[in-house]
Amino acid sequence: MTRRQQILETAGDLFRRQGYHATSMREIARNVRLQGSSLYAHIHSKEELLAAIVEEAADAFVAAAGGVDRTLPPRERLRQLARAHLQVMCDELPHATVFFHEWSHLPQPLRSELVQRRDAYQAHFSEVVRAGVADGSFTVEDPALATLFVLSALNWTYQWLDPHGRLDLDALAQRYADMLLLGLGDASTAAPSASGHGG
Amino acid sequence: MTRRQQILETAGDLFRRQGYHATSMREIARNVRLQGSSLYAHIHSKEELLAAIVEEAADAFVAAAGGVDRTLPPRERLRQLARAHLQVMCDELPHATVFFHEWSHLPQPLRSELVQRRDAYQAHFSEVVRAGVADGSFTVEDPALATLFVLSALNWTYQWLDPHGRLDLDALAQRYADMLLLGLGDASTAAPSASGHGG
Numbered sequence: 462m463t464r465r466q467q468i469l470e471t472a473g474d475l476f477r478r479q480g481y482h483a484t485s486m487r488e489i490a491r492n493v494r495l496q497g498s499s500l501y502a503h504i505h506s507k508e509e510l511l512a513a514i515v516e517e518a519a520d521a522f523v524a525a526a527g528g529v530d531r532t533l534p535p536r537e538r539l540r541q542l543a544r545a546h547l548q549v550m551c552d553e554l555p556h557a558t559v560f561f562h563e564w565s566h567l568p569q570p571l572r573s574e575l576v577q578r579r580d581a582y583q584a585h586f587s588e589v590v591r592a593g594v595a596d597g598s599f600t601v602e603d604p605a606l607a608t609l610f611v612l613s614a615l616n617w618t619y620q621w622l623d624p625h626g627r628l629d630l631d632a633l634a635q636r637y638a639d640m641l642l643l644g645l646g647d648a649s650t651a652a653p654s655a656s657g658h659g660g
Numbered sequence: 661m662t663r664r665q666q667i668l669e670t671a672g673d674l675f676r677r678q679g680y681h682a683t684s685m686r687e688i689a690r691n692v693r694l695q696g697s698s699l700y701a702h703i704h705s706k707e708e709l710l711a712a713i714v715e716e717a718a719d720a721f722v723a724a725a726g727g728v729d730r731t732l733p734p735r736e737r738l739r740q741l742a743r744a745h746l747q748v749m750c751d752e753l754p755h756a757t758v759f760f761h762e763w764s765h766l767p768q769p770l771r772s773e774l775v776q777r778r779d780a781y782q783a784h785f786s787e788v789v790r791a792g793v794a795d796g797s798f799t800v801e802d803p804a805l806a807t808l809f810v811l812s813a814l815n816w817t818y819q820w821l822d823p824h825g826r827l828d829l830d831a832l833a834q835r836y837a838d839m840l841l842l843g844l845g846d847a848s849t850a851a852p853s854a855s856g857h858g859g
Contacts, residue, residue, distance in 0.1 A: 479765070480765050603835050612816070613813045617812035644839040
């Protein structure tokens with residue numbers, strides 16, 4: 462890990478636990494065992510740190526969704542998008558938390574760039590919902606609301622997800638995707654009492 | 661509206677738009693057209709304002725869920741809990757947003773009291789999921805995860821909910837609850853293509 466990466470990790474962890482505004486550069490320096498003046502050799506400002514953390518998290522989400530094959534059947538594509546999302550949450554929990562809490566406080570033009578990336582990310586989900594409605598995989602009354610439903614259920618996970626919790630990523634992603642697919646009226650994802658095991 | 665209430669509304673709106681830490685007492689005073697010194701006759705500190713806003717939002721959620729009849733069948737009880745939640749979101753969007761973003765930065769013992777209220781609130785949802793599994797209304801593999809799924813889908817709505825948007829509260833609550841119930845494997849909530857109209 463480079464010194465810069467180490468500073469980002471430490472800052473992300475402090476921002477997550479106590480908030481961006483309540484964290485000082487002095488505190489970050491102390492936690493990476495640098496003099497304040499040495500810290501400034503790597504990073505020019507606290508805002509630069511925040512921007513780097515938020516962009517790293519945004520890039521991770523965009524890359525994960527972009528890695529899912531767009532030609533998959535909607536049901537399988539949504540399952541893989543959900544898994545990719547939860548994987549980023551598990552891998553990048555401190556940075557993802559800072560991203561969700563603080564991105565809107567970044568200055569322009571950074572904020573607009575993040576909105577664009579967020580929109581591009583969400584487009585994967587609206588695309589798959591619409592594709593699933595079009596080919597009959599999903600039966601939703603309101604595709605736009607259904608997309609928000611899926612994104613809401615996924616995004617809020619940063620509040621409770623424990624990467625070392627009782628479920629590993631595979632089990633979590635499978636059970637969570639089962640509920641999302643059922644919520645979209647996917648009749649082929651059997652409710653667990655019918656099949657013994659959903660998905 | 662009392663002067664204190666007016667100050668809370670203004671502060672809540674500023675905290676929501678620019679964050680608690682980035683908002684000064686001077687700015688709040690200017691927005692309610694008070695001299696800084698007059699503001700302090702009503703409110704002792706910015707932290708007191710934050711605490712009042714967050715507690716008001718927490719109380720609104722707890723009161724709304726508490727108003728739902730616990731003896732209702734699980735399906736109907738969950739539908740009403742979801743509607744109550746979305747109603748508070750619509751009615752109290754600025755304060756609810758501040759609540760979700762800032763509550764964890766409040767000092768003790770306030771923070772512990774809020775955790776207790778949050779847990780009591782979430783208990784309504786875990787109770788109804790478990791009751792629905794017990795009586796066969798819902799067929800979920802993992803009731804604890806299903807509860808988190810429902811709360812996640814509901815909580816994140818503060819990010820996109822527009823109280824003056826294309827759907828009124830009734831339509832929004834019905835469509836959203838349909839997806840939640842389907843996600844819990846509620847076979848009696850027909851997917852919309854099967855019945856023409858879900859719920």
